[in-house]
Amino acid sequence: MFDLGYNASLVAIGAGLLGLAAGVTGTFLFLRKRALVSDAISHSTLPGVALAFIVMVSFGGDGRSLVGLMAGSALSAAAGLLAVGWLTRRTRLAEDAAIGVVLSVFFGLGIVLLTVIQAMSAGRQAGLEGYLLGSTAGMLRTDALIIAVGGALVLALVALLRRMLIVTAFDPEFAGSIGIDTGRADLAMMGLVLAVTVVGLKIVGLILIVALLILPPVAARFWSDRAGSVALIAGGIGGVSGAVGAMLSVSAPALPTGPIIVLVAFAIFAMSMLFAPRRGVVAALIRHLSFRNRVHLRQGLLALAQGQPVYEALTRRLLRRAGLIRADGVATGAGTAQAAKALLDERRWQWLRASEGTGAAAARYDGLTPIETVLTADQIARIDSQLRPGGLV
């Protein structure tokens, strides 16, 4: 399957570059909480594609020139973007309503124009439906080249503007205070989103290009808290999804490129959400369980130390598994020793928290932290000298 032809390799490289650029650009959009604006932008490319086709045909051209269609889509996407901005600023509609209005109306207009084209070129397939879901089948070499170069150009632009974009995305007020014009940064961000959309139109299709802008940053957010790293990781995820998706899609029939790329990106997202080290679901679950077990173990040991029987099933199971009690609930040798240690620890803490002027150290008490990790040996010795012998206080 990796015996790709020249065209297919170009497409895979182009899709990879596009995914990289989309991942990084999408990060800024995601951090600014405006991910869905890209949905309006991508849907509003359709009337532009159709109009460009009509214009090119009526001037005697073929109508399928990728550059012409891309130019048309860029113009109408810009019109859609302006419409979203105008509706949000000038009327009391919220941004989500403005997005919905623009995407549905522009898309509807595009469909009307597509049916006009069908009537115009009755019998001859215009092939514009390929722009809805993306297709690489039968792609011309020049098209593949245009996409690869386009992806590289967008990426270069992102690299050029990265500082301004990262700072604005992470903290707009700070960005303003160091002299960055946040309005212009947002404009640049939207321009990049538009460029990604236009370049990706042919491969991924206008309905699914948003996925390439949203999925990688959301996945990358699980791996890092730093805006710069999130952008880099998102770029990596987007690049891998684009390249792998494009290669998979040419490897077998009936594997449409756009959906495959999106599903690869989703697989990476799902992995990230489950298995990322700190923010992942599994990590959170493990953290939760281990905390619960430590609480149960500690309470069980304290009960043992005071000679009280342990009835709670989970606590018994944990104590037993650690070899601290026997099956009948009586403490083993190790259990007795650890129980005594836990009790001593608890008494030291109690003394510490009851005394004056130990606020900072006493505030570290959570019922689990051994006091040795907070105080020095001397301090503990001083506490011990004041503890009364016998049970808790």
Place this chain on the structure above:
Amino acid sequence: MIGTEFVPLSLPPLLIGTLAALACALPGNFLVLRRQALIGDAISHVVLPGIVVAFLLTGRVSTWPMMLGAGGAALLAVLMIEVIRRAGKIEPGAAMGVVFTTLFAAGVLLLEQSDTSAVHLDVQHALYGNLESLIWLDALGWNSLLDPVALAGLPTELPRMALVLVGVIGFIWLFWRPLALSTFDEGFARSLGIATGPLGLGLVVIAAMAAVAAFDAVGSIIVIAMFICPPAAARLMTNRLSLQVAWSQGFAGLAAVSGYVLAGYGPLWLGYAHAVSAAGMIATVSGLILALAALFGPCRARLGQPAG
């Protein structure tokens, strides 16, 4: 217009389109006010995998399994959005974007992988619907409307859409006060003992129901456009919720009727032989209505902001 042609060919699609527009615009009013306008967009995307799975399971293009599949997919999407939002602490817009694009991609892939060449099921159909093909062959003219034999041959979409519209009206009429309260001031509504969580979910379910029924008849463009455009335009006309709902219904009906007529007869008036997509034209007209409302609507500006 002459009845012998209009009644069988144009009346049913016109009625179905109008009913679908009305049914979507009603819950749309609340979705727009609650800043959940894009739920309609998300639902209409995830309907595709639902109907494809239903088709693969039953092997036939039949209505009820597909409606069930679509409804199931819509619920699955809402569930996935909630899980991703909570478990991943992701903002709702991005979570929605993740879910609906993925499910749509899965639907397209399933569709391409399965052999649907024998049946009328493809992505284009899902997007634009086939409003124009919902014709009533048994009708001979206006008097067929009184003829029970001919009425039995009406496209099944018509009674189904009417039923869904009645259901939507019923839900909103029944829960008008709690819906209005929780839309404008959720905290206050909760303090009055209104279960705002289930109510919000109910609204989404009702919206999904309208979307799924309308989608089957008219495609997802009209669904998205009608969820958002008429209510958004109505919002710029008035400050009262009841008036807004009335305006939205008027706009939805106007868009459906004039969009259908323009698509069917407009090109003929201009001298072209082919009609254009009715679904696309209805969406376009609803956009024009919104543009007019945004330019001239009496309540277009935010409070405290100069109109203009």
